[in-house]
Amino acid sequence: MDEQRMTKADMAREWIAKEIRIGNFARGSVLPPERELAVQIGVSYMTLRKAVSALVQEGILERNHGSGTFVCNEIPEQKVQKILGLVQPAWAAPETLDTVMYFSQACEEANWLLKVVNARSWEDRSLLDLWQNCDALALTMIQQAEKMPRILLEKLCSPAKPVVAVCSSAEHIGRDSVYYLNDARMEEPCDRLYELGHRRIFLVDQLVREYGILASIHPSLTGFGQVFRAKYPDVEYNSSMMSLEVPFFQLAHHAIRQAFNERKREIAGYSAVVCPLSFYWAVISGLRDIGFRVPEDMSVLTFGDRQEAEFYCPRPALFSAELKDQAYRALELIRWRTQNPDEPPRAIQAAVRFSENETFAPARR
Template identity: 25%
Template sequence: MPKYQEVIDWIGKQVSSGKLGPGDKIPSENDLCVQFNISRQTARHAIGILVQEGILTAERGSGTYVTDERVGSGERSRIAVITTYVDSYIFPKTIQGIESKLRELGYSVQLFFTNNSSVREREILTEIISRDEVAGIILEPTRSALPNPNTDLLARISAMNIPILFMNSYYPEMSGGWNPEAGNINGIPHVSMNDKKSAYKAVRSLLDKGHRKIGCVLKMDDRQGLDRYSGYLEAISEENLAPDDSKIIWLDTEDLKKQEHIREKIRDRLSDCTAVFCYNDEVAAIVIQILDEDKRSIPEDISLVSMDDSDLAKLTRPPIDSIPHPKEKLGERAAENLVRLIHHPGFLATYEFEEEITVRGSVREI
C-alpha cells in the first residue's frame, strides 16, 4: 500500500469513528510526517486527495479541518429514505443507522416503503418529484435483478440536482458502469455488501471442508442473488468444478410468500448434495424446515451456510454459519455518503462492505 494511502485510511477511520468530528482540525503535515515516517510531499498529497473528495477543508493560514457537512440554515434538511420493508429481519437496524447519522448531521428523515413493488416505488418517486422538497434520496432498489420501469423518474430527479444513493443493491442500468477500483462513474452510486465476494467466502468455507456436491438456493429477482451466484461460481471454479443446474434452485419474492410449491423442488434438487449455500437466513430457515421434515439433519446429513447473520441465524436449530450483513453500519455509511454528495456532487460515493463468516457449526468436514 502506498504511504499516502495509509494516511488517507487513517484519517478516514478517525472521521468515521467520530474521533475527528465536523470542524475538527486534523494533525499538521509535520505531525503526519513524524507519525507515518513520510515526506512532507507525501503528507500533502494525501491531504490534497481528501480535500478533493470533500472530506477535508483547507483554510489558508489556519490548517486543515474535517468538513462540516451538517445542514446549514436555509438549506433543505429533509432526506427521503425508500426501503422495501421495515418491520423485520435486517431492516430496522439499517434504518436506525440511517436515522441516527442524519440526525447527527441536522437532517430529518421521511420514510417510504415499497413492499418490494415497482408500482409502489413509482408512486413514491412521483410524489417526491411533485413536492420537490427533499435534499436527497436513499433508495433500496425493488427487484433489482429485473429491468426497472422507473428509470425515467430517477433520471428526472437527478436532473433536478437531487442526489440519489442506492442502498443494499443497485439498478445496473443506472449505475454508470461502476468500477470497484475507481468508484462510481457517471451514474447513481450505491452502498451495499460486496455480495459476490461474500458469497465466495461462504462457498469457500464449504469447499475447504471437503464438500463438492454443493447446492444453491438463490433469489432470481434481486441483484444480490445474481451477484451471490457469481461468487458461488468463482469459488467452485477454483476446484475445477462445473456448475450443476440440477442443484441450483431459483426463487422469487412471491415464492417466499407461498412456500408449498417450492418444497418438492428443494427436496428433489438437494437430495444428493452434501452441502447447500442459501441466499440469506430467511431462505435458510425455510430450507432447514423442509430438510427437518425429511429427517435430514444439519450438519450430519447436509451442511449449510447462509448470508446476513441475522437473528434467524442464531435462533434456527441448529444455529447456522452465516456472512454478516453490516446493517446499522451500512445505514450510517449510506447516510454519510449521501450527505457528502449533497455538499460535494463529484464525491465518489459507492462503497461495498466486506465481511467474514460467523461460524456456528452448521458445516462438517467430509
C-alpha cells in the first residue's frame, strides 16, 4: 500500500503486523491492552480498534472477550515466520557464539525466526518470557537440571510446545535431545595415541562442588578413560592429578597454569594430555612455562568444537561433537515433533569428527 495514501488505521495495522512478523508478538501471545497499545503507537483508541479489527478479519489476531486480544496460533508460516527460542549461557565463549551462528543459519534456511536469551541461571525471568513468546525451544544446560524452579520445569515438561535439549540429554524433562553420547568413535584418538607409543596420559579438567560432591563440568571426557581402561590396560590414564576444583563461573585458566608449575615433577613422567578445547590455551601456556614443547615433548588431545580452532597455532588434535550438526538436527527434530506430538521422546546422536592436526607426535623414549 502506498505509504502516502495510508490512513492512521492502516499504519497502526501495519505496525502491529510488523511486530508479529519480527517475533515481538508470538503465536498464542496476548497483546497489550488496546488503550495502552494506542498510546504506544500514537493513535486514538478508536483508530487502534479499527486496526485490530482488520487483523482479526485477516486471521492474524483473535479477540477473546474478557481475556484480551491474542495472536492466532494457526497463522501459516508463509504469512508469519515461526519463532525458535534458543537458551544459551550468559558467559561469552567462542562455542556459544558459534552455536548462535549455526542456529541462525539453520533458521534462515527453514524460514524460522531465531530469538536468543543468554541466562545466568534457571531463575532468570527471561526464560519464561522466551517460552511465552516462541513456537519451540532449543535448550542448552546452563545449570544442573536439579536447580530448575518448579514453574519452569512444568513449562518445559508440558507438551504445549516442542522442546529440544542441545549438547546434553533431556531425560530429566522427558523431551527430545540432540547430543553426543560416548560411542566407539571415541576409540579413534585413543588408538592413534597408542600407536604413537603413549602409555602415560593425564587429563586436565574442571570440577565443581554441588551438594558437597565434586563433579566434572565435562562429563563426556570420561569416555577417553573408559576406552583406555577397556582396550589398553597397559596405559596409565591419570584423571585425578590435574582435575582441579574451580567454581563454575570462574575462569579455570589461572588455576590450570599454576597447577602445571606446582606439579612439574609429576607431569614430566607423562607424554600426552587430554583436555577440553576451551582449556587448550591454559594447557599450552602451562606446558611452555615448565619447558615442554608441543608436540615434541607432550602430545595434546582436545575435546570440543570451535570454528576458530583452525587458526590456533599449533592446531590442536581435536575430537569434536559438531555444533553445526546439532543445530540443524535440533531444528529438524522440532519440525518433526510438531507433526508427531504424541511420539515418545527421541535422542539423536550428534555427528563427530577426529582431526589429528599438529599436536600429536611419537612418545618420548
